[in-house]
Amino acid sequence: MTRIDFDALVALLRRIFVAHGASAAVAEILARNCAGAERDGAASHGLFRIDGYVSTLQSGWVDPRAVPVVEDVGAAFVRVDAANGFTQPALAAATPRALAKVREAGCCVVAIRRSHHFAALWPDVEPFAEQGLVALALVNSMAVVVPHGGSRPVYGTNPMGFAAPRADGGILVFDQASSAMAHGDVQIARREGHALPPGTGVDADGRPTTDPAAVLDGGALLAFGGHKGSGIAMMIEIMAAALTGGQFSFEVDWSAHPGAQTPCTGQCLILIDPARGGTLAGFTARVERLIAQMHAAGQDRLPGDRRFATRAQTLREGIPISAERLARLEELALG
Ligand SMILES: NC(=O)C1=CN([C@@H]2O[C@H](COP(=O)(O)OP(=O)(O)OC[C@H]3O[C@@H](n4cnc5c(N)ncnc54)[C@H](OP(=O)(O)O)[C@@H]3O)[C@@H](O)[C@H]2O)C=CC1
């Protein structure tokens, strides 16, 4: 293992995206996003995803030069047509308008459609919480999750990311799939030869299995927490696809693009100015009171703590990377 500096990793990933057809603006956003996941130790959506991005770009399934179209459709509603590009550039394009609406109306819905999301959600919500806002992001993906009691996949792994400001200027963040495990982690388990915990998925015949290959090759994942997670996955389909005009996970059809891996669906963000419920200081004091009770009850760490600790360490010491992976990235950067 060696270590790479965050900025050097961003520069290397930027070269890979540009070499595979991305515009400079899209490459910059995706490179920061993916390097940020690796920096934070978010393995399922860091460098592990680069081969998937590249094979998707080579397949012609996504437009890496897409220019998103931002539509102002109400006092607190912004719609974005990502134009078959990646979601993060569409969100970046909508952000100034959305922030202006939050300042005016106290809240804003951002509804993004025709968008590819292949990443973690916390990068989508953290910047808003750092500006004193509460942010909730919902994304659907590709049909790999069986609805509770069903026998074939309908839902995506449908993550939700939530962030809120804290009293000390920090933020509280959670970000999780609504499946028992993220699809990326099942792929990592197969690569590393690990069994899955019982209750993660079923094989092609609908039988419970702990074999990641059986889940990935014709099987499916289960929602976390039985019917409760299944209900959340359903809600996310409605918010990220029905509300935005994006595709449901079961509508994603990339069969004409062998190698494609990025689901083209939709994303919904809800931004709220907590000061409208009183004052920002009052809100953050209430958040701290809740956190104090959680700690007092024995919760030893908050969601986000592991990532923030990893981030602090890797920014200090560099991001660990194997020589083999670094060589592979250098090779991909040549196009
Ligand atoms: N784009 C897409 O379509 C999809 C993306 N994803 C992404 O995959 C990533 C991983 O998802 P998933 O595997 O479900 O996430 P995890 O189960 O690893 O973590 C979910 C959340 O719980 C927190 N957490 C974990 N363990 C504890 C603990 N013991 N006590 C308190 N909090 C804890 C994590 O904080 P911490 O981060 O600090 O560990 C995180 O905020 C997410 O970033 C998600 O957005 C998933 C599905 C689809």
Ligand SMILES: O=C([O-])C1=[NH+]CCC1
């Ligand atoms: O890990 C996951 O479940 C996914 N990540 C991007 C699409 C689905």
